[in-house]
Amino acid sequence: MGETIKDLKRTHLCGEVTIEDNENKVTIMGWVQKRRDHGGVIFADIRDRSGIVQVVFNPDSGKELFDKADSLRSEYVVAITGKVEPRPEGNVNPELPTGEIEIKAEELRVLDAAETPPIQIEDNIDTGEDVRLKYRYLDLRRPKMTKLMGLRHQITKTTRDYLDNNGFWEIETPILTKSSPEGARDYLVPSRVNPGQFFALPQSPQIFKQLLMVSGMEKYFQIARCFRDEDLRANRQPEFTQIDMEMSFVNQEEVMEITEGLMKELFAVGNIEVPAKIKRMSYQEAMDRFGSDKPDLRFAMELKDLSEAVKDSDFNIFSGTVSSGGQVKGINFKGGADSPRSTIDGFEEYVKMFKAKGLAWMALREDELKSPIAKFLSDQEIEDIKEVMDAETGDLLLIVADKASVVASALGNLRLKIARENDLIPEEVYEFVWIVDFPLFEYDENEDRLAALHHPFTAPIDSDIEKLDSDPASVKSKAYDLVLNGEELGGGSIRINNHKLQEKVFSALSISEEEQQEKFGYLLEAFDYGTPPHGGIAFGLDRLMMIVGRTDSIRDVIAFPKTQKATSPLTNAPSVVDKKQLQELGISIRS
RNA sequence: GGAGGUGUAGCGUAGCGGUUUAACGCGCCGGCCUGUCAAGCCGGAGAUCGCGGGUUCAAAUCCCGUCUCCUCCGCCA
Structure with a gap:
């Protein structure tokens, strides 16, 4: 059983005690973030939602208080009254807003003890989301x-x-x-x-x-x-x-x-x-240029229409698509010409998810034009494609021929994938x-x-x-x-x-x-x-x-979200209900 | 409904057929320590390797099934 607050009144939030409060008596309440025991002196970082402040326990403030401080553990809920003092020369912590001061404890009340938490209460943890969601109330204690x-x-x-x-x-x-x-x-x-x-x-x-x-x-x-x-x-x-x-x-x-x-x-x-x-x-322009009605305008790599350039081509996949009302379009992955075959195969797999039947490509390398489709295209057609796509040596051209909706989603999504994988998207830009x-x-x-x-x-x-x-x-x-x-x-x-x-x-x-x-x-x-x-x-x-x-x-x-299977690891919802509840509702479960 | 990834002490990982009594870091427990704030030093506890089956003299390790969590497709007027 913890102690009670009784007449204690919280005077400050942990993160808001500053040098302005020097010499003042303050009372803070919060969780023990960390206890550092140096034998003769004990430090305790106390956390509330506003931040962290350091409390010092010295033997000269009484054995009872010191022993109590010794028993503190992570996540104990405490109330501490003490005097704000500047930290000794050379012991200021510039990382903390409260780093210039510390509170010299005069009274400590343990309002509630705590088990060791299953996840650590700090920002940079790699803990799996399943664990975080099960103990969401602890996860939410993390400052982030x-x-x-x-x-x-x-x-x-x-x-x-x-x-x-x-x-x-x-x-x-x-x-x-x-x-x-x-x-x-x-x-x-x-x-x-x-x-x-x-x-x-x-x-x-x-x-x-x-x-x-x-x-x-x-x-x-x-x-x-x-x-x-x-x-x-x-x-x-x-x-x-x-x-x-x-x-x-x-x-x-x-x-x-x-x-x-x-x-x-x-x-x-x-x-x-x-x-x-x-x-x-x-909408039409967004679909034409970016293959999406929610275009990401932070980078270019726009879709270019090659239908005109290949409509009479001997390469049937291109000309046939155009004549049956479809489109041939491409994106230019600048500097991607040296992508390994496995990467390009990966691109093809990816566009197939969006119903594209295949992905044609042309890698404009220093010494050669590498492309499985080049042999089906005339020199003029290749030149026209390069011109429309603004292509130069070092580029990788990726082309899809299909009906307009498939071309848009295939290339629109490929554009995003390539940009993400190659850091083409600038940070802190908002379009x-x-x-x-x-x-x-x-x-x-x-x-x-x-x-x-x-x-x-x-x-x-x-x-x-x-x-x-x-x-x-x-x-x-x-x-x-x-x-x-x-x-x-x-x-x-x-x-x-x-x-x-x-x-x-x-x-x-x-x-x-x-x-x-x-x-x-x-x-x-x-x-x-x-x-x-x-x-x-x-x-x-x-x-x-x-x-x-x-x-x-x-x-x-979201404070209490669901997992991908639409369940809550915290509450175990959804769950089966009493037969009686179902009866009242006139519902029977088919099994 | 489908594709891919994942699962080993409380947490994160290593180990990927036998030299392992399953290792390391964090955390936890105990001891020492009067200025730390990723404290330090010494010691310790803690894991039936997601679950079920199979292959094998031998399985955390290979195979099959199943479940979990994550990402994606379908779906989301």
Whole structure:
């Protein structure tokens, strides 16, 4: 049993005791980071979330106190009262903010003893993530993690302050809501009161925020938890947080403007400067030049179109692809001509993951042109390829021939892989870009129908509305994504605010009238009662945090994240439940 | 659903058929030490080598299966 605080009052945080407090009596409370016993003198580093301060125990302050200090171990929780003194000549520690002083202990209370922790509480540990997650409460004690949690608080606070200053109201929307077709798999929650029926956890508050616009709230935001039952990635968790906003009586420009102001303040928290006016790029240009709708603009290696140069080639794979409506494009890995064959084979394996059938290459070496395809190409064709690709001696040209979507994802991803592996991406460079002029729909091969590229509530641009029937695939939308360094920070759109138009879009998505009524009837009906033009945007707070916090794992910015199998090693969730619980819900498990 | 990687004291690694009684660093425990802050010196405890099966005279080491964690593809309006 530990001692109690009783009348003790914490006067200082560990990291905030300075030479200003010299000669003062202070009381700190925290964890024992480290005890250094020199026989005649004992040092103890005491840590709280603000930092570390050194406490000194001398024999002259009494045997009882000294013996107690001797019994301290790592992670004991203590309260210490003592006098702040400057450290003796030559013993200042410039590494610590509190390194000029130390606290000469007069009283020590052990508030709680501790077992030796399974992971060490310090920044640079190599401990596996499984162990860290199981003992997450210890992992979060590490200063690096503590700082990230503090940073996350700063970001959400800054968001609230900025949006409040701009007239937004924070409004909560339901967590228990209705399952919707379109989109990710829903997490379902059975209803005991309504056996056989289920709520769904929201994939986003999309429809509710639109209803709030119908409700006349005009400017809404929420730091909203969202749930998607899909497989995880380094930057994807099944529950994540969006900064979700919606405004009435605005156009695209106004949403983007208010957003840029928010970004400026949020990134300032991480000492990252956002340009006053973020540049814009059309979806088509992004796909053409970078093979991605979230281009990383920190380095070049752009995709170059070789279709014209090879359309009449004897090399059938190239000319045939062009004549059947596909593309031949390439990227230039500058200085990569001497890459070993195994590396190039690795590139080919990699593009095959993105459905490319192969990877053609030309290595422009000092003495020769090394390429398995050169013999099929005329000298003129080779020259044209080199010219289009701005190639010179020492370069490695990597070429994919396929339909446009495959070429884009194969080369777009290869571009990123090569850049990462060869350190072509500069550190601490932040390239923001708005991607605009998205198509409203994209073709879904699996389902053989059009699917919403953004979501089904996105408005088409005014001049394309008449093409919804005749040529839906060519319709552009009022959608916009904010991209930073190849990461989609957030996306939004101006929404449809009209019953008829919304029905038309649903129909283009092959959502039957019955399904429209059943799934979205309440939204369509709401539109009939006077709906303001509205639009908004949502940001992935966790991904934003990864950038501001300079970490590669989304798990580092979430206090209690899930593993890749969507489980929690800490709580052991998910778990089987009592038969009785299932019975109440009218659910039986098929085994 | 698929591909790849991973698993050896509390933590991180080495060992990759027999000279090993499984080694090293950190941590832990004990002793010495009055100025350390990656303290130092001396001593010590701690591992059925993820799990199951197989091959072999002999398996941490080879083979098969399985599980965990990580990265990626599919999926993520």
